[in-house]
Amino acid sequence: MMKTSGSFTLLLLLGFVSANETSESKPPSPPDLYAALRDLTASLVQLKADVATERDQLRAEVDQLKAQVDKQKTELEKLNQQQQVQQVAFSASLLAESRGSTLGPLPTAMTLIFKNVQTNIGNAYSSTTGLFTAPVKGAYHFDWTTGAYGDHSHGSGAWLLKNSQKVFMAFEDQKDGFMTTSKGVTLLLEAGDVVSVLLLASGLAFDDYNHHTTFSGHLVFPM
Numbered sequence: 001m002m003k004t005s006g007s008f009t010l011l012l013l014l015g016f017v018s019a020n021e022t023s024e025s026k027p028p029s030p031p032d033l034y035a036a037l038r039d040l041t042a043s044l045v046q047l048k049a050d051v052a053t054e055r056d057q058l059r060a061e062v063d064q065l066k067a068q069v070d071k072q073k074t075e076l077e078k079l080n081q082q083q084q085v086q087q088v089a090f091s092a093s094l095l096a097e098s099r100g101s102t103l104g105p106l107p108t109a110m111t112l113i114f115k116n117v118q119t120n121i122g123n124a125y126s127s128t129t130g131l132f133t134a135p136v137k138g139a140y141h142f143d144w145t146t147g148a149y150g151d152h153s154h155g156s157g158a159w160l161l162k163n164s165q166k167v168f169m170a171f172e173d174q175k176d177g178f179m180t181t182s183k184g185v186t187l188l189l190e191a192g193d194v195v196s197v198l199l200l201a202s203g204l205a206f207d208d209y210n211h212h213t214t215f216s217g218h219l220v221f222p223m
Helices: 002-025 033-085
Strands: 089-093 101-103 116-121 138-149 156-162 165-172 178-189 194-199 205-207 214-222
Touching: 138 156, 138 165, 138 194, 156 178, 156 205
Parallel strands: 138 205
Antiparallel strands: 089 116, 089 214, 101 205, 138 178, 138 214, 156 165, 156 194, 165 178
């Protein structure tokens, strides 16, 4: 009986030692996979947010640069237009042919159409209508001259008109011989204003290859 009891006790001791060794050699528990996935997901979300923020910032910078380029382009086009507009000047005489001819006297005043155009920079003067149309607001200077042979009863003269408003009149009257009259004026014009020369109803205007009756103007400076 004692032998059996001792053997049992030995088995118990061996089992305890084996269990203790097994417990000590057991590897640690694996990390929490769900926690790792949560951390990875959070990192990906933050990374996506950072990329979106950088993309928006880059897009804003691109838009800003584009706006600056567009502004500079607009300013350059404006400068080019101003440079082109500043080049406005014309000069014309009444008749295109060299044979002399006298216009007037007439029943009513008439707009003179100066057909012999020597200069028309900017194409603001029309030899079809006799009208100068201001392409831009600014100060313009005009000169006009009429010439005729005196006939004891009619003078030579014409009004300068701004739109339909009479500004200045140039007039000369003599009994015989050749007479001329001239004037000049600087006007403030809005874009689209029209300037012309109006022959007096009782006036005379003569022209030939010497170009006695003329109309000239130019832009002094834009405003």
